[in-house]
Amino acid sequence: MTTYSVRSGDTLSGLAQRFSTSVSSLQKTNHIANANLIRVGQRLTVPDGFQAAPSKAGSYTVRSGDTLSGIAGRHGTTVGALAKANHIANPNKIYVGQRLTIPGAGGGAAPVTSKPPPSSGGASYTVRSGDTLSGIAGRYGTTVGALQQANHIADPNKIQVGQKLTIPGRTGGSGGTSKPPPSTGGVGGTPGTSSGKGGVTVAQLRRIMPNLSQAKAEQYLPHLNKAMAEANINTPRRKEMFLAQLAHESGELRYMEEIASGAAYEGRKDLGNTQPGDGKRYKGRGPIQLTGRANYRAAGRALGIDLEGHPERAKDPDVAFRIAGWYWQSRNLNSYADAGNFREVTRRINGGYNGLASREMYYRRAQDVLG
Known part of the structure; x- marks a missing residue:
C-alpha cells in the first residue's frame, strides 16, 4: 500500500483510476462515507491495485456495475481491443458473469497488444472548457495512460483549454478532428423505437408515466435511452427501478429544475x-x-x-439524463436493483424513504410494463 495527499481538483474516481483501484476500495480503506467529499491535504491510503493485473488465464469475469471502458482502464487496454477480443458488437452491452479475454494478457489470450498503436495519421483533439483526460479517453475508445504517453503528460489532472492532444491509435484522414467517433451502441434512435436491452419505447415510457405527453416523451427518449446504456441499466429490473425513481423525483419528467429558488x-x-x-x-x-x-x-x-x-x-435533456445515469452508477445502484432491494435504492437516492409509497407505485407500474 502507498499514501497520497489530496490536491485541489482531485476526485476519488480520478484517484481510483490513476492508482488502478476502485472508488469503493478507497472508501473502505480510508473510512470515507461520501465518495464526493474529500478535502485538499487529506492523506489517503491507497490499497493494492483492484484487478489491475491480469489473471493467470488472461481473463476477467464481469461484476455488477462494470463497464467495458472501466475494465479496459483497469487492465491497461482499450474498449476497442476488448470488444474485438471478445466478439462484442455493442460495447454498452456486457452482463454480470460474462467472462472476458483480456487482450495482451498471459495464459493463451489472443496476441492483441494492450496498448493502442501510435497514431498513423496524426489525429488530434483540442481541449475545451470542462474537458477531462478521462472524458476524452472514453469518447475516443482509448485510455488515460495511452493519452498521457502519446502527449507526454505527467499529471492527468492538468490539461489546458486550447491544448492540442494526439489521439493514439486513430488515423487522421482530414488532419485531425475534434469530434468524437459515433456511438456504436445505436442508442437514441428513432423516437418510438426501443434501443435494445438498454432502452424503452415511447409507448412503454408513457405507460409508466401516464402524465408525460407524447411530444415530451419523444423529445426525451433518445437521451434517456443513451443514459441507461451508459450506466448499464440494461435489464428489466434495473430499468424498472431507475424509471420508477425518475418518475417520482421529477413528477413524471415534468420538472427538470427545482421550483424553489435554491x-x-x-x-x-x-x-x-x-x-x-x-x-x-x-x-x-x-x-x-x-x-x-x-x-x-x-x-x-x-x-x-x-x-x-x-x-x-x-x-438540458442531453445532459440531465446522463447525470441521472452517472449518479445511479456512481452509487452502485445496479447491484441493489439486481438484488431486488428497492428500499435501499430509495434510501441511497433520497437519504431516507420520503415518498416511498409513490416510488413503489411507479415501480409496480414499471414491472407491469417491462417485466
Whole structure:
C-alpha cells in the first residue's frame, strides 16, 4: 500500500483510476462515507491495485456495475481491443458473469497488444472548457495512460483549454478532428423505437408515466435511452427501478429544475456551496436533482462537461439524463436493483424513504410494463 495527499481538483474516481483501484476500495480503506467529499491535504491510503493485473488465464469475469471502458482502464487496454477480443458488437452491452479475454494478457489470450498503436495519421483533439483526460479517453475508445504517453503528460489532472492532444491509435484522414467517433451502441434512435436491452419505447415510457405527453416523451427518449446504456441499466429490473425513481423525483419528467429558488442551500458547505450565490446557482436540476457546487463539479468531471462553470446545462435533456445515469452508477445502484432491494435504492437516492409509497407505485407500474 502507498499514501497520497489530496490536491485541489482531485476526485476519488480520478484517484481510483490513476492508482488502478476502485472508488469503493478507497472508501473502505480510508473510512470515507461520501465518495464526493474529500478535502485538499487529506492523506489517503491507497490499497493494492483492484484487478489491475491480469489473471493467470488472461481473463476477467464481469461484476455488477462494470463497464467495458472501466475494465479496459483497469487492465491497461482499450474498449476497442476488448470488444474485438471478445466478439462484442455493442460495447454498452456486457452482463454480470460474462467472462472476458483480456487482450495482451498471459495464459493463451489472443496476441492483441494492450496498448493502442501510435497514431498513423496524426489525429488530434483540442481541449475545451470542462474537458477531462478521462472524458476524452472514453469518447475516443482509448485510455488515460495511452493519452498521457502519446502527449507526454505527467499529471492527468492538468490539461489546458486550447491544448492540442494526439489521439493514439486513430488515423487522421482530414488532419485531425475534434469530434468524437459515433456511438456504436445505436442508442437514441428513432423516437418510438426501443434501443435494445438498454432502452424503452415511447409507448412503454408513457405507460409508466401516464402524465408525460407524447411530444415530451419523444423529445426525451433518445437521451434517456443513451443514459441507461451508459450506466448499464440494461435489464428489466434495473430499468424498472431507475424509471420508477425518475418518475417520482421529477413528477413524471415534468420538472427538470427545482421550483424553489435554491436560496435554502446557501452556505451549505456539505454541498460545496462556499461562494456567495452558490445556493441559487447550484440548485436542484435534472430528473434526479443534482444539488450543490461539489456535486456539479463531480458530475461534470465524470461526464467531461463544465457543469461547475455552466450549471444551467444540468437541466438540458442531453445532459440531465446522463447525470441521472452517472449518479445511479456512481452509487452502485445496479447491484441493489439486481438484488431486488428497492428500499435501499430509495434510501441511497433520497437519504431516507420520503415518498416511498409513490416510488413503489411507479415501480409496480414499471414491472407491469417491462417485466
